Amino acid sequence: MKSITDIRADFPILNRKVYGRDLVYFDNGATTQKPQCVIDAVSEVFTSYNSNIHRGVHALSDIASEAYEDAREKVRQFINAGHRHEIIFTSGATGSVNAVAFSFGERYVQPGDEIIISCLEHHANIVPWQMMCERKNAVLKVIPINDSGEIIFEEYLKLLSTRTKLVAVTHASNALGTIVPVKDIITAAHTTGIPVLIDGAQSIQHGITDVRELDCDFFVFSGHKIYGPTGIGVLYGKEKWLADMPPYQGGGDMVESVTFEKTTYNQLPFKFEAGTLNFPAAIGLGIALDYVSGLGRAEIAERERALLDYAVAGLSSIEGLRIYGTSANKISTISFLLKGIHQYDAGMILDKMGIAVRTGTHCAEPVMNSFGIDGTIRASMCFYNTEEEIDILATGIEKVIKMF
Amino acid sequence: MTINQIQDEIIEEFSLFEDWMDKYNLLIDLGKNMPLIDPRFKIKEYLIEGCQSKVWLHPEFDGEKISFTADSDAIITKGIVALLIRVLSDRTPQEIISSDLYFIDRIGLRQNLSPTRSNGLLAMVRQIKLYAIAIDAKT
Structure with a gap:
């Protein structure tokens, strides 16, 4: 080092x-501070190739689109996702959780169903689920913690039931620092096919994250907490979920064709990226991940x-x-x-x-x-x-x- | 003394200290020595929202003037409240409503006034004025 x-x-x-x-x-x-290379990368977007991504036929749009897609590939490699289209850019970890809470909720959650979170969660991994539960008449269950600030695993096992639709837990507590044994949580949930979302906002910058090794169904994090710019975040989701879930925002770039009678959606990942994303920040995030990998x-x-x-x-x-x-x-x-x-x-x-x-x-x-x-x-x-x-x-x- | 005379007096007291540490020590002293609020007013109704530390503020109107008692769980915040009370307590509703609190800026507490700072100095000032407006409307 x-x-x-x-x-x-x-x-x-x-x-x-x-x-x-x-x-x-x-x-x-x-939030973390930014290395010069990230500052330069964002600055370079605006000084040399700023142009809207995926839209133009012109040279600058091509360069910007390519840089943006390169950033997606860097994220994929960084968390070892299987496919590039499983990486969705969002506004941040909060945006990512809200996206899943809405889309997953719309598709799979029925009245009386249950969502499990833990007592360690940041409000960003509590409130979106509460909002979804309210909308869907579902029930939020909470894994308690012990005096050391660790989740009580046995209590978690007791909460898992046939009504459980999803488990959403943090990888590391922002308030206490506790690292949560997410691998065990995922394994337990998967025995009955329950998907798990991991909030990696406080973990990804501190070590190695391998979403395939974890086998999590969703993984979210923010760019600005891993030395990247603000306003960019990542939602990783397994293809089988993302392909089946409806989009959570409508707009440009997320559609295949639009008529007033019927609109069909674009393929992954674009289905979940409506409008012009903060692509300079995404590009900066790619550079930040390079920096972290370099160290x-x-x-x-x-x-x-x-x-x-x-x-x-x-x-x-x-x-x-x-x-x-x-x-x-x-x-x-x-x-x-x-x-x-x-x-x-x-x-x-x-x-x-x-x-x-x-x-x-x-x-x-x-x-x-x-x-x-x-x-x-x-x-x-x-x-x-x-x-x-x-x-x-x-x-x-x-x-x-x-x-x- | 008028509101502005007291503000000028506070500004002069703080000007004796150049070091921020001494200024904060003064605030801590003021906080520790602030008269106690009647415990029955330390309830949700008198709690000021928007503070990182809890602040209870109770107005009392004698038909002419409003006086305030307050408390906080944080000492520096309490010191700041003590200053506000010194300036604005025992004033008519109109005096409070039309007051311009320039002393906060002048003694170097301006950063505490920032709405993003969320320590609630702004919320405290607003609440004091709201009480005055409410009482003024009733009389």
């Missing part, structure tokens, strides 16, 4: 100062594991600090609270020290409720963070404790 100095040099924003201090960016769970995904996982261990050791030694989410199997995210100090107060002071953390419920209120708290302070790290930055955080926390 490249040296940390070289890696950090790839991310121009990491050089900036905040309130006159070096930026310490620990909010990677919310090495196994190496990234190893590096981030070391950062997590260092941070857990450092923060645990602070008196009055409690870590929420203590599973042995975690991404490099730490959620914690300081005794007697509101997370928002702590976050404001840390901010003034140039340290970017997130405070609040992290769009995962049920997780907070299960611990009986109304929020945490979250430091979400990634490979460009350093042990030195973790020390700065620890010192900052000590200072916060003294202030209150």
Whole structure:
């Protein structure tokens, strides 16, 4: 792997100062920073070949369309999908879940049917299912978690029934960092043919994802959390589902022919890509995936594991600090609270020290409720963070404790 | 003192501190020393929505002026509320409605006013003014 100095040099924003201090960016769970190559790739679209994709007969449209389809192929390879047409570009992981919740719901869900999610879900993998259940008179079932912030597998097995139509779970908790044993969840669901959607928004950037090895039916993630641009996301779906599901949005590019009597839909993946997609972001995402592959995904996982261990050791030694989410199997995210100090107060002071953390419920209120708290302070790290930055955080926390 | 005289007084107090840390220490002190709200007002009805920390604000109208008591689970937020109360409590509804709260910007808390910041300073100001408008409409 490249040296940390070289890696950090790839991310121009990491050089900036905040309130006159070096930026310490620990909010990677919310969004990651972008390497220069991604910034350049998006910029290049607009400076040299911007043109609408799949539509023109002219040279620029060809170049743009090809770059866009290349990005799709890069995504396919990155997650090891079987076919390029199983990769649908969306606006983000949220857009992807909403697409499945609508299309799958329309096609397969009947009154009284059940959808299983877990207590660890981000609101993006809760609310679309609630909306669908309301529309279809279906029932949402929730896998509970234990005190370490891990889903209780036996409870999951109890929830699976003949009424279950789909299981939708996160691969890694955004609020606590827990990695969920999705492989086991999928295997159990598949014994009775129940499809599984995996929310990979917090997992794909931290290691190797192989959708065929997992055998998941759907896998969703966001570009901006894996060093790519915002406004682009991916929905992977097995062909057998995507081919059978109706489109969720109508418009240009998703149709084969349109008359006022009858419209027929385009083939996959275009059936699910109505209108002009954010193709510059898709192209940027392809470059971001190249960058991550270039660093090495196994190496990234190893590096981030070391950062997590260092941070857990450092923060645990602070008196009055409690870590929420203590599973042995975690991404490099730490959620914690300081005794007697509101997370928002702590976050404001840390901010003034140039340290970017997130405070609040992290769009995962049920997780907070299960611990009986109304929020945490979250430091979400990634490979460009350093042990030195973790020390700065620890010192900052000590200072916060003294202030209150 | 008028609303603006108190605002000027606050601006002067904060100007004594150049370091942000001292300013926040002052807010923490103000928060810790804010008079307690009557616990029966710490209910959903008086909770201000849109805050990352919880803020309860209770208006009391004596027929002429409105006074406010408040609380928050976060100390810095409480300090900010204490400043708002110092400026806007014991005022007629008309005084509150027509007030221009320039002190927030001048003491360096402007970032807390951003609607995306969602700490609810904006929501607090709005709620105080809404109470004043409601009371004014009734009288």
